[in-house]
Amino acid sequence: MTTTAQPHASQADPAASAEAAEAAAQAAAAGGDARGGSIAAVARRVGVSVATVSRVLNGHTNVRAATRARVLAEVETSGYRVNELARNLRTAESRLLLTMVPDFGNPFYAEIVRGIDSVARQHGYFMLLCDTGADAGRERSYFDLLRRHRADGAICLDPATVQQANRAAAHEPALPWVACCEFDPAAGVPYVGIDNFGAARDAVRHLIARGRRRIALINSDDHYLYAQQRRDGYLAALAEAGIEARAAWRVNLNCLDYDAGAQAAAALMAQRGGARAAKPDAIFAVSDTLAVGVVNGLRGSGWAVPDDVAVVGFDDIALAAQIDPPLTTIAQPMRELGETAARLLLKRLADPRANVPGVLLPHRLVVRRSA
Amino acid sequence: MTTTAQPHASQADPAASAEAAEAAAQAAAAGGDARGGSIAAVARRVGVSVATVSRVLNGHTNVRAATRARVLAEVETSGYRVNELARNLRTAESRLLLTMVPDFGNPFYAEIVRGIDSVARQHGYFMLLCDTGADAGRERSYFDLLRRHRADGAICLDPATVQQANRAAAHEPALPWVACCEFDPAAGVPYVGIDNFGAARDAVRHLIARGRRRIALINSDDHYLYAQQRRDGYLAALAEAGIEARAAWRVNLNCLDYDAGAQAAAALMAQRGGARAAKPDAIFAVSDTLAVGVVNGLRGSGWAVPDDVAVVGFDDIALAAQIDPPLTTIAQPMRELGETAARLLLKRLADPRANVPGVLLPHRLVVRRSA
């Protein structure tokens, strides 16, 4: 049992295990004349008012122990369950949190979502999950789900949607949502993320410290802030080492999957023919999924990692340690990113006027064998 | 726009793009005296009854074109949005589908979930996602979410929960849910999955055809039906080739992640000392995540894949083609599994008495370099 606020927790009470609940439901389904029905039916059978039943169900203390016991007993045997549709209308809350993900096939997002789910559940909320990449039709704004009261608040992990919503936030600041991973402090929207500039600079510094000087960057879409910041971090590291940046060695991808990384790497190494010295000796990819593809693409083209080309990824998904060679990468605290996002949102919901901060979580360089 | 049944689709009408909707919301927030408010407020401002507004919102045809236009105009300028909490209570449906996953960090489940989400959305449903592995407390039965009307139906991907629910289904057959991947035809619960026995047999036959005879099995928990079926398929393939099965070469894991696979492989190869001929020359793992770990674990112990030990996985997740060597595996139609599960459930919801079948989807062996 959690210790955090959970208004509607005591329904049918702690004692009622899942097993017991199933049994009661069975009894009800078996169809003695004591069906579950509505709260009114329960009240009638017990011989109390609906208010009393409601009080018991919601764990209010102002009910005599004996009365409470009778109500609980009836609830138990009848298999009654509260109708949350009605409760939600009455309390004007859905107790649902909307999570928008660009692609939950990506382990990076999957782990963040687990963090969100975990905190949400602890606080009596469930998670509505939308894969924003899934419907090409773009459909109506996902934030309409908030306006329609389908969810009480939202967490957005999709950079494109974050940017769009940040613009809209100027006009309609009241919507309860928080940005995660992609964020703009200037937008006045609560957020969690990391120092993308610093993280990218750390990655490239590491490559430079390992003696690499021809460092390519495989980046995400340059429209995204996080991509711009990582690009700038990359550039800064090169600059401080006195290395000239080459535009031809910077590539932008609008897809972060393995194949995209593999193809980009192959293309990078195939640029203008012959001289080995004219090709990158290192690749920094802004996502581990990309980097896994890069390693694969390099191998496919006959290049050895890290001997010919060192590779650094980003995120530190579980897979990073499993591939050959294991991936050197920037670790993001994925779980905490999700948990923090959920906490910020919950705080905002608890007090709409609360001053919810933006928070930056620490990253760190994890050195393995790929660089 | 989809062509399938979608009762509440026309709210604010096709013409209203997301952009326009945002603009209208902005207008409303700006606070002219025409606030969004309730349907009653809209009706009052237009000078019609709530019934008429409701009809327009729901795309009923029996409204004069002129009236409809006036209502639509007011909805547009006021930024009114229907309150789905109220609609849901009135119509007695949440339009939410519950999806229970044992671990959505696993790419196999992630892809299935995308299939579910895609079909659900096409039919005007959203997805409530629960990671059943997430809360150790086990909590109340997830199916209580159905009884409480928090979701209209459920799809269960978690083998443990499927088994538990199959037992409960004997007592309470009315719950609208479908089993996916783990299923028991005898339980009378609609399901979708593959022929696990045949698939495992195919995998092991392939190994045998490649000349391997000392074949180990890394399986999931033996309590699960799919695990039993795959084990039996493995055993059948060995038997038909006249190979004696060795109990010491069968291992059961209750976790399918990379590390579990790596450790199991290392342990398998370390069994009782010296003789090479006393160790497996092939490993069949019942999940690609496990198999990826196996390849890594083998490499870590100095064994070459496939020369020393051939490896076959199961699922054909995207990653399978990216590792070195690329993984030979049994492909499951993950996307279709999810889509089919959703369709079966939707059919069940549309007609509670409908006879919803169990369906088996085809698998196939994908031969790459690991075996």
Next chain:
DNA sequence: ATGAAAGCGCTAACAG
């Protein structure tokens, strides 16, 4: 084609 009115099942004043 439109309106009036009855609830859906619940929670929360307010009264006692």
Next chain:
DNA sequence: CTGTTAGCGCTTTCAT
């Protein structure tokens, strides 16, 4: 401590 009652905002007969 308990009961009565008024809605929450919507959809849907049933009239007109």
